Amino acid sequence: MGVQLKNLRFTTLYTWIVVFSLALGTVLSLNILQKYQTKSTEFLLYLPSGKNLKPIALGYNQMLADLLWIKTVSYFGSHFMTDKEYPWLFHILTLIIDLDPRFDFPYYFGGIVLSLEGSQAENANKILEKGIEAYPNKWEYPFYIGFNLYYHLGDPLKAAPYIEQASLLPGAPQFTKTLAGTLYEKSGKNNAALEFYRGVYNNTANEIVREKVANRIKDLVAKREKDDARN
Amino acid sequence: MKAIRAIAVNTFKEAVRNKILYSLIFFAFSMMLISLVLDQATVGQRNKIIKDMGLGSINLFGVIIAIVVGINLVYKEIEKRTIYPLLAKPVKRSHFLIGKYFGILLTLAVETLLMSVFLFLLILVYEGTFDPFLLIALFTIFIEVSVISALAIFFSSFSTPFLSGMFTFALYVIGHLTEYLKKFGADSGNALLEWVTTFLYYLLPNLERFNMKEAAVYHLPVESGRILLSVTYGLFYIATVMLLSILCFDRRDFK
Numbered sequence: 248m249g250v251q252l253k254n255l256r257f258t259t260l261y262t263w264i265v266v267f268s269l270a271l272g273t274v275l276s277l278n279i280l281q282k283y284q285t286k287s288t289e290f291l292l293y294l295p296s297g298k299n300l301k302p303i304a305l306g307y308n309q310m311l312a313d314l315l316w317i318k319t320v321s322y323f324g325s326h327f328m329t330d331k332e333y334p335w336l337f338h339i340l341t342l343i344i345d346l347d348p349r350f351d352f353p354y355y356f357g358g359i360v361l362s363l364e365g366s367q368a369e370n371a372n373k374i375l376e377k378g379i380e381a382y383p384n385k386w387e388y389p390f391y392i393g394f395n396l397y398y399h400l401g402d403p404l405k406a407a408p409y410i411e412q413a414s415l416l417p418g419a420p421q422f423t424k425t426l427a428g429t430l431y432e433k434s435g436k437n438n439a440a441l442e443f444y445r446g447v448y449n450n451t452a453n454e455i456v457r458e459k460v461a462n463r464i465k466d467l468v469a470k471r472e473k474d475d476a477r478n
Numbered sequence: 479m480k481a482i483r484a485i486a487v488n489t490f491k492e493a494v495r496n497k498i499l500y501s502l503i504f505f506a507f508s509m510m511l512i513s514l515v516l517d518q519a520t521v522g523q524r525n526k527i528i529k530d531m532g533l534g535s536i537n538l539f540g541v542i543i544a545i546v547v548g549i550n551l552v553y554k555e556i557e558k559r560t561i562y563p564l565l566a567k568p569v570k571r572s573h574f575l576i577g578k579y580f581g582i583l584l585t586l587a588v589e590t591l592l593m594s595v596f597l598f599l600l601i602l603v604y605e606g607t608f609d610p611f612l613l614i615a616l617f618t619i620f621i622e623v624s625v626i627s628a629l630a631i632f633f634s635s636f637s638t639p640f641l642s643g644m645f646t647f648a649l650y651v652i653g654h655l656t657e658y659l660k661k662f663g664a665d666s667g668n669a670l671l672e673w674v675t676t677f678l679y680y681l682l683p684n685l686e687r688f689n690m691k692e693a694a695v696y697h698l699p700v701e702s703g704r705i706l707l708s709v710t711y712g713l714f715y716i717a718t719v720m721l722l723s724i725l726c727f728d729r730r731d732f733k
């Protein structure tokens with residue numbers, strides 16, 4: 248009986264040693280394996296475009312978009328802390344937007360981060376154009392496009408219509424109402440600026456804006472008369 | 479009617495005793511809880527992730543339960559030979575099959591209800607509000623899993639559980655792609671291909687019609703007609719599949 252008990256204890260001890268060794272082997276091999284691991288986002292390169300991914304999602308497209316969104320946040324965070332280069336950010340954001348066009352945060356994120364951090368203003372605008380398609384009543388998206396065109400791409404002429412579009416949407420701040428006119432003026436399109444200011448003057452109840460716009464109209468009319476007299 | 483009810487209640491009891499069902503429900507709960515962790519790893523629209531993951535889990539595990547339970551019920555009765563004394567009684571084969579189907583529906587209803595209560599509690603704790611919009615999606619998810627159960631019963635009425643599972647799962651996948659199939663035919667410019675794809679479009683279940691998760695999460699307006707027609711379509715499809723199942727099961731030789 249005593250020998251049997253001793254044998255049993257020995258077997259148990261032996262089993263535990265084996266279990267411990269195997270567990271140690273697992274941890275060690277996993278540790279070594281990490282060196283060979285590809286960058287975590289690289290798998291996204293092999294994903295098809297969002298439009299092709301949508302049928303494969305079998306109705307779970309929102310869930311898939313959420314998971315990709317979490318991946319995007321981690322991708323952005325890891326590159327922000329290291330090389331500050333985001334070559335695949337546009338691709339991932341496009342996937343998310345195509346899978347779940349109503350998910351509005353990626354539009355803001357793409358529209359701002361791609362241009363400010365990633366120096367990809369054109370790609371940022373592509374994302375924002377999709378945002379306008381999904382949410383035509385949000386003033387932020389045309390405003391950001393206008394901002395990217397003017398500030399990052401230095402094109403006030405292309406920026407002005409977007410700012411004008413934003414200024415006409417509900418909830419747009421008052422400054423957008425004069426900003427579009429300023430951009431038209433900067434790009435030398437005084438007639439367009441005058442037309443825009445007149446439109447704002449007739450459709451805005453805000454007295455401060457009306458006063459500012461009236462002054463701009465006065466200046467532009469005076470300038471035009473001066474030009475006409477010179478010619 | 480009494481026989482159908484007795485078989486349905488028995489099927490429900492049998493399903494409840496099945497340990498696989500509990501493990502699946504456990505995984506669904508775990509997935510919903512994981513959404514809380516994922517929610518912390520993201521920025522913007524955090525509640526959306528909880529709702530998406532919750533509805534997705536209820537849908538996914540509902541489908542898995544419908545397939546797993548559905549394909550085994552008839553086969554088990556035949557394999558264990560418990561069907562012989564049952565059919566020796568004045569119970570029609572059609573009643574047996576309908577009873578089984580209602581039993582699965584009862585199981586799925588309880589399972590969906592349990593998981594829905596859990597999801598609503600999660601949202602209540604996290605958001606502090608009750609979101610009634612989710613009820614629309616949960617209701618249509620139930621209709622979808624009911625269609626899947628009918629298909630599982632149909633295949634199991636003449637095939638083995640493995641094959642029934644494969645067929646049902648294949649139809650579940652195709653059921654989400656029928657719109658693309660129809661579009662493919664229409665874009666091909668080939669009249670015959672267009673006819674074939676249109677035929678398949680009506681023959682195969684269109685499960686995307688029951689997908690109202692997006693509308694529920696984003697609080698998009700859903701016309702009552704759309705819900706009513708989706709339910710009508712689902713009921714017609716289930717009735718047709720069940721009738722075909724009865725026809726197959728009636729001709730089956732149990733020797």
